[in-house]
Amino acid sequence: MNAWTRQHCVCTEVRNLDYEEAAAALKIKVQWLKDHICELPHQKFGHNPAVFCHCDLRLIQAMNAQVPPKALNLLNPPAEQAAPNPAKTPAAPDYRAARPAKGRARKAVAQV
Secondary structure, three states, X not given: OOHHHOOOOOOOOOOOEOHHHHHHHHOOOHXXXXXXXXXXXXXXXXXXXXXXXXXXXXXXXXXXXXXXXXXXXXHOOOHHXXXXXXXXXXXXXXXHHHOOOOOOOOOOOOOO
């Protein structure tokens, strides 16, 4: 991943974290980051060790989040539950009934 493909990064002030700082922020072991670096979003500058920004850490957390099926159903209800029942949906009001019974009286325009 290079600088031109980092659409997930929305940092206004970039603060790059090394392995130790990133592991401390994620509350995981440094060795896990090193073992899985090819699967994780990160920045690499030449032969230097990988660095992470806070957007990378948010993405790593999202990639490894475990959501039970019950909670997932609450977040994304099945289609038959999400679609409104057409029989219970109120019909659009008839705006013709809202028109005044008589139009405005037009005043005669004097011609010069």
